Amino acid sequence: MKKEILESSEFKKLLKSKNSISLILTLLELILYFGFVLLIAYNKEFLSQKFYGPVTVGIPIGIGVIVLSWVLTGIYVLWSNKVYDERVTKIKEKLGGE
């Protein structure tokens, strides 16, 4: 039974989509944060520009990194709740039906 699941195309597809989503979102988060760090290290002038009144560009960017990190986790949870869980239930149903 275990072998059947492992070799089924549904299960293989499930793993592939899950792993690619995790990988892509992890990469985006790494780019987001380390991009911010490198921007501070190499282009302080850009972040120091006035953006609105005395507010510099760096402030919305810094807060943006926090907000975007949260949005990325939101995308992951939304995908998992909508798509992933449904596929898992289908595989489990098939298992129970046989």
Add this chain to the structure above:
Amino acid sequence: MKETVLGEPTLTGIVFFLLFVSATLYITYWAAKRTRTTAEFYAAGRSITGLQNGLALAGDYMSAASFLGIAGLVSLKGYDGLIYAVGWLVGWPIVTFLIAEPLRNLGKYTFADVVAYRLKQRPIRTAAATGALITVLLYLIAQMVGAGSLIKLMFGLPYELAIIIVGCLMIAYVLFGGMLATTWVQIIKACLLLGGATILVFLTLYKFGFNYVALFTDVTTKYGDKFVQPGGLIKNPIDAISLGIALMFGTAGLPHILMRFYTVPDAKEARKSVFYATGFIGYFYILTFIIGFGAAALVGHEIISKIDKGGNMAAPLLAEALGGEIFLGFLAAVAFATILAVVAGLTLAGASAVSHDIYVGVIKRGKADEKQEVKAAKISTLCLGLLAIILGIIFKGQNVAFMVGLAFAVAASANFPALFMSIFWKKFTTQGAIWSIYTGLFLSVILIILSPTVWVDILKNAQPIFPLKNPGIVSFFGSFIVGIIVSLATKEKEAEVKFETEKIRSYLGIGAE
């Protein structure tokens, strides 16, 4: 007129403090009746919902040091404080994408359960528990010393007495109420902290007619444009990346955080709980940033640095300026609750590494009944709690700030790589895991001693032997490289076969406890 009543025990401060202590002790009494089995002691009977666990995770993670410290840093250094705060959040998405669900599905009570899942139990548990214990102890010492000094600054209590009060309450929560009481202490603390910070921000913005620009104009008029620009925090990019790696992957390797995922019923709730936690923590750091600016504008650098050179009292001083003695008393009690929630979580995680991994997994070879294990867990809690009190007193007046950085470096280099490779890499072997854990541990500790943080700042040598302030970049990749090389050199057929069947449990949750 006096500038502040900070540092004196005020009536409101004491009232709020007693309210918090009696509420949490009542919860502990309630929880004690529901804490008999191991699943109840370590994992609150897996009865916590995603939202509750999200709050508890936030309560476990947001320390008094990060609240008072980051607000203080922002109030004195402006924009640099925001850069620092961002680093504390970015580990959470990593926990969501890579760790939370497989951890919940594969493990039982500790992250060592997952590392050891398809490898040889005893050597892996010994190594993983060592990594966990060292992380917990370093973090605990830093928290205890911070607690002693903060309570002294706020209530005027003697340092040793403050440590003993914190230690005894923390032992009481964990010893009698286990994870259930700890969870509720963390939930209450998270609500108090988020609520208190929100009110503080609301009052600050009220002063400026809810106009951000007016607040920033006020601050830049007083302290110049430099205040809203990146300053000296990031000088050397490699140093910044090294710290970033430690913070990011360290968050995903903190035993007390990872342990919380076992308190929810399944992987779906685990994933939801990290989403909530990330939102709460992110929101909190944004509030902290505004609080820092508010303190700079409304209290001023002169008073902030006169009370405490590091600026740690910026938030309480702002509370006093805006809401008087009552709000200050409230916020002081919140800071106290914050400390307690974090040290209770740490103590429980440390105790579970000793009782579940070392005592049951290694000494008893996995053969201990429920009663024996709960007893072992309670004895470990008591010993660890007493040790924390003693260490807190021994390290009085020492510079322990580096210990938090080191705890994160150890978590990122000893705990995370082994956990990650065990979940995702088929060819990972027992020897590979052991070498990876000890390499990460050894490199983090040795390199931080040779770094400017310890070698120059504490040991007063002229030149550091290792140039970076945080060893993260070397110890993290070192641990991975050694783990990969050793795994490739020591093939483990059994572990590879188990990796395939493990997928059913890891991805579908079939057979998860």
